[in-house]
Amino acid sequence: MASIVAATPWSRIRTITKLELAPPIFLQSSVYYCKRRRFSVAASLSTNTNKVDGQVRVRFAPSPTGNLHVGGARTALFNYLFARSKGGKFVLRIEDTDLERSTKESEEAVLQDLSWLGLDWDEGPGVGGDYGPYRQSERNSLYKQYADKLLESGHVYRCFCSNEELEKMKEIAKLKQLPPVYTGKWATATDAEVQKELERGTPYTYRFRVPKGGSLKISDLIRGEVSWNLDTLGDFVIMRSNGQPVYNFCVTVDDATMAISHVIRAEEHLPNTLRQALIYKALGFSMPYFAHVSLILAPDRSKLSKRHGATSVGQFREMGYLPQAMVNYLALLGWGDGTENEFFTLKQLVEKFTIERVNKSGAIFDSTKLRWMNGQHLRAIPSNELTKLIGERWKSTGILTESKGPFVDEAIQLLKDGIDLVPDSDKALSNLLSYPLRDTLTR
């Protein structure tokens, strides 16, 4: 589409039609094209076209379908550090459009885990804000409004295909070893045909009409330029037949209407960016900056999952890990400040963090190093705080009858060098108290 080609210097997303790609004229014009691109890139770097007085606004958007995964925690942490280091806002949004798997308990647990880590949010559940509601399930009218706008503009159409028809399309695609691309049966339907199905009461979804030909390009803050050919993508669903909106549509409307300036999220969402960018354009929203962070991996280099052992923040909390150790370790799993220092407080991380130093390749979660790092942080705790932490534990678990006093103080000082986790102190104290002192003393 020629109109899309006419990108302004301030545009970061560029769609290239096939005409421009045609050789050999393309070769001749490549220098000119590169100059234009360089100019446009420079312009976009120097001119922040994003909203709210150019303020940095980032978001962490967990789905409340389970506990906070360490991968999610790391994503939240990078967003938090980015916002705080730029003097921006850290927004929390609950993505609960999956009504069957989302629970209130999960949401509460996620919020507690974020708080425990020290990642306080500026807007979202519990604190409010100017861009609410901050749960997707409470924003349905907004999605409906924008979906209808897309229907009116022709970017979206009603698709009456049954599940059976869609399955057949998928099987055919599979035989051809291609991804299941919608063949566009209802994309060209007449108003009469549509009206007929509506009168019949046939269920339908809303499908986004993907432009034919060309490509789309983003400039990822971590990975550089990423592009996709549009012919690899078929028309995709944005609203289900039950009226529930689909994730890619929700997240785009949410990020745009919440004035999010930087979308910093896990790499698994990189393929989604193509769809979302098309929705941004169709709705006339300004495109945010994107940064796709690598995944945290298991030792076999697959995505870290439950079958690999502990994976949720809550589990590590129960095992006795300190929040400051978790935060320090997770930050270094994919980021470094360029020096050989590895010990940071959350405050120091805010001061040091830059998105440019986030690594592209996935990192394997190393429980052994986390334990060592917890020991370092444990021994860095001031004596009075450590006494309070461990003394209260000894009392609440019944090992001792008092949580403070000279005995507790001395015992902690004596034992702290021999433990890495707070619960290790239980056994350490028991060992100390069971020492055969009388048999050892000389008379």
Added chain:
RNA sequence: UGGGAGGUCGUCUAACGGUAGGACGGCGGACUCUGGAUCCGCUGGUGGAGGUUCGAGUCCUCCCCUCCCAGCCA
């Protein structure tokens, strides 16, 4: 398979095109009754093949390997 993203010691992470370092782990030693902490030493790497260059982990080409996505999940 299609699309996309990646590849530096076992793991994490450094290294403006200019001596491949640090941390964890492992092994050994000092301290110590033992362990732990602390300190010291050792081990160990640029996926492969070409190319550009005085010089390549870094730039280019090809190959190999790994990961993510391909739900009316998120």
